[in-house]
Amino acid sequence: MEFNSAAIEQKWKESWEKHQIYKISNSSVRPKYYILDMFPYPSGAGLHVGHPLGYIASDIYARYKRMQGYEVLHPMGFDSFGLPAEQYAIQTGIHPGLSTNDNIKRYRQQLDNIGFSFDWSRQVSTSDPEFYKWTQWIFIQLFDNWYDLSKAKARPIHELETLFESEGNLKVNAAHSPIDPMDASTWKSFSKKEQSDVLMNYRLAYRKEAFVNWCEALGTVLANDEIKDGVSERGGHPVERKPMTQWFLRITAYAERLLNDLKDVDFSDSMKIMQSNWIGKSIGAQMFFKIDGHDSHLEIYTTRADTIFGATFMVLAPEHDLVAKITTPDQKHTIDDYLRFVGARSERDRMAEVKEVSGAFTGAYAINPFNDTKIPIWIAEYVLKDYGTGAIMAVPADDARDHAFALKFNLPIIEIIDKSMYPGATIEDKLGKMINSEFLNGMEVIEAIDHINGRLEQMKIGKKQLNYKMRDANYSRQRYWGEPFPIVYDLDGIPHTLNQHELPLLLPDLDDFKPTANGKAPLSKLTDWVHLPNGFTRETDTMPGFAGSSWYFLRYMDPHNDHTFASKAALDYWQDVDLYVGGTEHAVGHLLYSRFWHKFLFDLGYTVTKEPYKRLLNQGKIQGISEMIYVKKEKEAGRHIFFSKELVEADSKDYITLPVPIDYVKDYGSMKSYLDADGLKKYILFLPDYKDALFRCEAGEFLASDFPLHGKIYTLGELAKMSKSLYNVINPDAVVAEYGADCFRLFEMFLGPLEQSKPWDTRSIDGVGKFIRRLWATFFINGLLEISDEPASPEELKILHKGIKRITDDIERFSFNTCVSQFMIILNELKSLNCNKRVILDPLVRLIAPFAPFIAEELWQHLGHLGSVHLATYPKAEDQYLLESTITYPICVNGKKRGTSDYPADADSKALEAMTMQLDFVQKWLEGTPPKKVIVVIGKMINIVV
C-alpha cells in the first residue's frame, strides 16, 4: 500500500467525526485536565502557518494526557466581536455577522485540516447571543456589586445602601471613585438620582465622566492597552485625550489580589514582571497643603515625603480641578495659553517630546506645613491627571524631572540629602543622610520616610498610602459590533439593569455601521430601539473586545446551559485551566481582565479557584521571509528602474524596496532568491504601474518584455512578520496539501523551542517528510504490509524504552522539538537493525500518535487494532530495559579528555579508580608520577588530577 496522506487524513477525519472520539463528559470518574488555547479572532485573512504553532503544542499535550487516562477538556472557539469585522463592514457594507460566520467556517476548516482533537460540540463564539447573554449577565453582577476592602471581597450593592442608611459612608472601607464624606442623614436627604450618583462611585461597573482615549478615525474610545506608541493598535490611527461619560470596570479594586496571587501561578517570570509593572504598586504618602489665600487644600501623592524641605515648587496636571480656581488674574493669560498648547497636542506629540520641559505658573502658593514657607504652584504636562492625585510636590534636588523643570524655569534647588557616603548612588536611590531638613537632619532616608509619615498622621495633614499605576478599565465603545449593555435609563437618567429573563439583549440589525461624528454610537441611530414605550432609553454604547474573552474559558465547561453561565457541577469538576497556551501579546490586557473576572466570580461563589490559569505557556511567533526588490528612488529618464540585488550597496539610501509575492520567486528563502523571466512577467502583471520599467542585472539593462531567458534579478530576502501587505503569507492548507498534516505538525514542532520566535523555513520541511515516509516504509516493504510476530531482541527493547523515557520526559517539559528528533533517532536505530516486529512497532505508533495523529491511526489499524489509537494508552518506559551492562566512561587528565574505557555498569567508584590506573594510556600520561587524586563521577566520567 502506497502512502497517501490526503486519503488517510480524509478517512480518519470522517471516522473521528462519526464516532465522536473527542467528545468528552462532565461526569467522568477520570481525573480532569483542562488545556486551553487562546481562541482566535476570525479575520478575513484566514490562518497562516504562525497561528497553529501553539494549537499544535497544546493538541500534542492534550492527546498525550488523554492517552494517560485523563478526561481532557480541550476546546476551541472564536473571539468574534470586535473592530476588524466592523471596519470590514464599513468598507464593504456586508453585515459583520455574515462575514464573521464565513470566517468562522473557514477557520474551522483550516483547523480540521491540521488534525486537532478539539471537542467541537463545545465551540463558543463571543458574538453568539447564547454566549453574550452571559457576558451581559456578568456585567449586571459587576454593576450590582461593590468592593469591600476590609474583607477583600465583592459584596452586593444593597448591603452598601443599608450601611449608608445607618451610618453614611464615613466608616465604609470600599474601593471607590473620589467622593465627599456623607453621614446617614445626608444620604437620606438625597433624591433618588443623587443616591444613584453616589452608588455609582462604588459599583464595580460604573459610569463616570473621564478623560478617555478618543480615536477619531475609529469613532470610539480605546482602553490603555489598545494603544501602542500613541496610536491605535488596530489601524494605527491617532488618539487624543477627551472628556466623555463612559462605563468603567473597577479593576483597581482587585489590584492587590491580582498582584499578590501572581506568586501562586506558574507563569514565566517575564510575564509576571510585565503584569506587576502594569499594576505598578507604589507605597508613599498623601499630603495636604494649605493654599495661600484659599480655603481649599492641595492634595498630593509622594513616595518621598522625607524630601519636603527640598520642595521648592508644586506641580499640578493641566487638567487638575484646582487650576481654574487658584490661578491669579496676573497669570490667567499665561495659564490659558499653556492649556491651549496642551489641548492641541495629540497623545503622540506628547509622547514624542517627553524630553521637552514645558509648564506655566498659576500665581498661587502652597504652604509648607512644617515651616510655613510659600511654595509656588505650577502646572505642567509631565504631571498626569490620572496618577496619584494629579499633583506633586517637586523636589529638584532629588528627582530628575523636577530638576530639569527647575533649571528651565529658574526655580531654586535645595540639597536635602548628603549622598557622599554612597558614591555610586543615583539621584533616585533611597540612600544618604538628610540635611537642610530641620527635624529630619542626620537621619537615613529610610528612617526619615517613616518619621515624616508618622508626623503627617499626627498633624492630620496626610498619611501613608498605596497607589497603583493601573487605571480602571474603560468599558464603553461607540461601535456597533459588540455586546449591547443590558442597561436602560429612566426619566431621571438613573441607569437600571435588565432582568435576567430579558437577556440576552439582542444586538439589533443595522444597515449603516459607520460611527457618528459626535461620539454617539451607531446604535443611537435606531430610535425605535433606543426609546422604550415607558419613556426609558437604552444605553447605545457596546462592550469592548475584551468582554467576551474575559470569561470564555468558563463557558467551555458547560457551553449550552441556558440557566446559568456554567453549572455548579461543571465548575466543580473542571475548576480551572491547567495549561493555557498563547502569545505574550496578551500579557497585560486579556490575562489581567480575565483574572479579574474570575476573581470577581469567585467572590460571588461561582468559580471555585482563586486563579483561572494554573500554568501559562507562551509560544513564540513564526516569522515569514519577505522578498524585496530594489527600485531607484528618483526615476531616471522618466521610468522606474529595478535593480538586481548584487548591483546595490547594502545600506544605500538611493533605493526603496518593494515586496515581491513569494510565489513568483525562485529559490525562495535562500540567499540566492531571484526572479527569472517567468516570475518577472507575473510580477509585472501584478504591478501594472510599473509595466514600462527598466530592469538592470548582470546580463544588462532591458525592458520587462525583452527579458533575456538566462538573466536573473536577485531579490533581497528579509525576515519579517507574515502579512498580506508583504505577500509572504504561507497558508497551512497549502503545506498540508503538499506534505500532509502530520508532516506539518511535526515540522512546526521541529523548528525550535516553543517559546522562541523563529522564521518559517520552507526548505527544511523535507527532512520531516522523509521521516514520515521512512516510518511508513518500516511497515510496508514494496507496498506490502510486513510485520513480524517474533519476540524482540534486548537491543531493540533498549532502543524503544530509552526512547519512551526520553520522549515522555521531553513532553512533560514541553520540549517538542527534541521529541521529534528522538523519533528520528529511534527510527534510524530500528532501521539499522531491520526491525519490523509488532512488539516494537505497536508501542512506537502509540508514542508518535499525539504528534502525527493521522498516520498513527492508519498504522494502528494495519497492526490489527479495531479502536482508535488515540483511545489507547500511552506507552510507559520499563526500567529493566534502561539498564546497561557496561558504561563507556570518558577518561580525563586534569579535565582534558584522553580516552575512553568500558566498565561494568555495577562497578563502584573504588573499583573504577583501580581499573583506571591499570590502563596503558593513563600510565603513559602519568609517566610514573602518582596522581594527586582520581575523581569518579558515576555515570558520567573519570577525571585524574595530577
Add this chain to the structure above:
RNA sequence: GCGGGUAUGGCGAAAUUGGUAGACGCGCCAGACUUAGGAUCUGGAGCCGUGAGGCAUGGGGGUUCGAGUCCCUCUAUCCGCACCA
C-alpha cells in the same frame, strides 16, 4: 532611560544536575542504483594542520580537577514599559 530575555558550525538547533560540545534535521561534498534525478540508499565533514596535535559555545576576566552551563564585566540583538511623583 528602566525592566526582562537571547547569543553554540554555512543554517534551524541539541547538550535534563557543572562532567565526551555540535545529537537530530536542512544545506553541502563523495559514492551507489539509474535514460534521468529536485527520487532512494551509503558514506563524509566544527575550524587550523599532511600528521601527531592544537583551537573552538559573542569579547574579556574569575571560581573549579573540569564551565556552553556558575560569578563579574563589556558588546550585539530581541521583547516589554516609558514623564507613574
